[in-house]
Amino acid sequence: MTRCPTxxxxxxxxxxxxxxxxxxxxxxxxxxxxxxxxxxxxxxxEQDVFDLSGRGAVDGxxxxxxxxxxxxxxxxxxxxGFTPADWASLARIYAELDGWAGDLDGxxxxxxxxxxxxxxxxxxxxxxxxxxxxDEARWCAWDAAFRASLRSLPxxxxx
Numbered sequence: 539m540t541r542c543p544t545x546x547x548x549x550x551x552x553x554x555x556x557x558x559x560x561x562x563x564x565x566x567x568x569x570x571x572x573x574x575x576x577x578x579x580x581x582x583x584e585q586d587v588f589d590l591s592g593r594g595a596v597d598g599x600x601x602x603x604x605x606x607x608x609x610x611x612x613x614x615x616x617x618x619g620f621t622p623a624d625w626a627s628l629a630r631i632y633a634e635l636d637g638w639a640g641d642l643d644g645x646x647x648x649x650x651x652x653x654x655x656x657x658x659x660x661x662x663x664x665x666x667x668x669x670x671x672x673d674e675a676r677w678c679a680w681d682a683a684f685r686a687s688l689r690s691l692p693x694x695x696x697x
Contacts (some may be wrong), residue, residue: 589610589611589612590610590611605673605674606654606655606672606673607671607674607677608670609657609668609669609671609672609677611668611669611681612662612664612666612667613666613684613688614664614665614693614694615688615692615693615694616693616694617661617663617665617692619692620691620692624692627690628691631684632659634687635680635683635684635687636679636680637657637680639656644658644660645658646658647670647680648672651670654670654671655670655671655672655673655676656670656671657669657680665694
């Protein structure tokens with residue numbers, strides 16, 4: 539098993555995509571970066587997030603019943619630009635956000651998928667995916683605080 543040079547986690551390897559660490563998102567030095575798009579350190583702007591919901595999501599959410607919203611959003615963080623200090627900063631950001639519930643199979647806030655309200659996050663090749671279900675006011679406040687906290691982390695340049 540190959541270990542991540544950044545955090546020591548196990549690297550995911552497949553014939554379809556290059557190796558990357560599911561724990562911290564880093565790629566080993568011998569894996570070439572995908573072509574296109576650089577990165578920089580700047581505040582997250584609207585073009586730095588995209589919503590995965592195909593159900594008419596607005597601001598990262600789609601309405602459900604009883605005032606709940608479904609969230610499925612990618613924050614376009616540039617994993618290739620992350621340093622160990624950036625990973626430590628991201629862990630601090632997680633813990634300081636409202637509703638922090640710990641890192642059990644990934645970071646989570648407020649509750650769990652089995653017991654909404656909840657938010658979970660995962661490191662994915664295009665960025666940090668945040669998904670969950672909670673009330674609209676709480677989502678808007680949490681998302682604004684999260685985006686403001688990410689100011690110093692590497693963000694992918696707009697394509």
